[in-house]
Amino acid sequence: MRIAVVSKADATGGGASRVANDIVESLASRGIAVKHLAARSSQGWTDLRKPILGPKLPRILLSKLQSTAREFGLGEIIPFEVLSVLYAVRNYDLVHFHDTSSAFSPLTLFLVSKLKPVVWTFHDCSPFTGGCLYPQVVSCERYKTTCGKCPQLHEWPLASRLDTTGVALKLRRLLHKQGHVVTVAPSKWMQLEAIQSGNVSVEPTVISNMVNTTQFFDTDDRTGLRRRLGLNPEGLVIALSSGLLSDVRKGVDDGIACIKQLKHLNPTLVMIGNPDPTLHSRLEGVDYMPTGYLRDREMLRCWLAASDLFLFTSKADNQPLSIAEALACGTPVYGYPTGGAAEMIVDGQTGRFAQARAPEELAEIIGNDVGSGQLFEMRHAARRHAESNFGEETFVMEHVNLYQATIKNWNKA
Known part of the structure; x- marks a missing residue:
């Protein structure tokens, strides 16, 4: 079983990327073939962590393209990164996506899911909204019908001159309806939010995040x-x-x-x-x-x-x-x-x-x-x-079981 864990950054890039890093380190320590494929890394590249967007020069050009596109609301509409991603994951049995905002278009996940078993962990609400992370902050429920006139348009990760949230929501609905994606929610709350959005086809599996209790512990003094x-x-x-x-x-x-x-x-x-x-x-x-x-x-x-x-x-x-x-x-x-x-x-x-x-x-x-x-x-x-x-052992085994079941179901289909 060869697993590609995909995130926008390395462990320094926020909570979701840290979870991706933890999965990779935990699986690797148990002898499972796994790589962390990240869009960027401030820690450099290693045997476990590889650039998903290719060599340095193409990566820089792609980043500039994505940045310009996001300014006009096209970052998630046009999947500039899709060829790089498809090439990077070609030799893996399963691809596990984490934080995708500002880095990967829903169309990229859709196309990968047509070729490989895909798991996607919901670290925020963006997988089933028009792109905002937490619509609850502004008491918005437009994502349950059709996005547009977004009250968070100028907030990251949208931060756009044009409001394309309606199109972005349609792409996510396409992904959940016609793509072959197994979804994960770290909390029951996120699972319920996803279901109540009406935008996901299958109930996410709840797998809590982990904390490394050998790194985080109390002091005797x-x-x-x-x-x-x-x-x-x-x-x-x-x-x-x-x-x-x-x-x-x-x-x-x-x-x-x-x-x-x-x-x-x-x-x-x-x-x-x-x-x-x-x-x-x-x-x-x-x-x-x-x-x-x-x-x-x-x-x-x-x-x-x-x-x-x-x-x-x-x-x-x-x-x-x-x-x-x-x-x-x-x-x-x-x-x-x-x-x-x-x-x-x-x-x-x-x-x-x-x-x-x-x-x-x-x-x-x-x-x-x-x-x-x-x-x-x-x-x-x-x-x-x-x-x-939030122990590591349970976290790892629940992911391994999910990966094995997802690959098995894919091979049967």
Whole structure:
């Protein structure tokens, strides 16, 4: 069984590409023939990671073509990359696509699915919308009928002068109806969203993302770790993360508002992610420690393990790796029951949710648990929950079983 795992980037390219990287490393460590075919890589190319878009010069030209096309809403309409992709996957028994936005047209997946068994993991809602990642952010349901007049037209990954979301939605419907694609959803929430969209033909299989529990774990000496990181050894430390701290969807402003409600506890806010220059003024009166975007997983583990709790205030999300990583580090998660995140926490045992999704309510819950000491009693349960629900072994076996069944069904057809 030879598997091609396809994503737009390497492990540094966001959560979905990290999941693709994790699948490849986990399968390879078990002797399965697998390669990670990425559209770009900031880490360079290796025996496991290969460029799906060909040699350097053609790759650069193709990237420029795609960039120009996206400006006019044609990035997903015209499959510039299709010949490169078809050539790259020619010797594999199955192709597993992950994050496709801005890198691969639905027509490319459609054509590959006519030649090879294809699996596609839904890391956001774009596989069944006109291209937006989370229509829930703007309470839009046009994708259930016909897209157009898109309220997120100027947001990534659309960011277009022309609105071609209606055509893009039709291409996705064609792919799901006439293509031969087996779909995967990391959360039951994403599975339900896909079904209720009316745009997918077959119910996605739910396979949770994994967290590497040998890379993410708690510390035996939190005092020493905090000192090394420049944190108050005795104070309340709260972590909050977002790839881009300016991303409105991630609800960073709600997190800041919650922290300000806790000023009587003198918390330190650890802010993990690419900086937002406007945050400084909004953080007036808050003791905070910016880490920047952490590509090094060991450094990320240290900051998470040094924190008393992880704050999650996203407005829309699937199954955030940040939550699984925090839990693996023994750090309880407090926040909003958004999307698939609601399935990741056992309320009162591994964290708590503010059901009304209000910063004031969340601050009150945190304050109560700090006062009672319950917050500090959740660490062991958080770690055990991560091991039981997001472990590598289950993640790998569920994918292997799916791959084998998909190949078998393809050969029968």
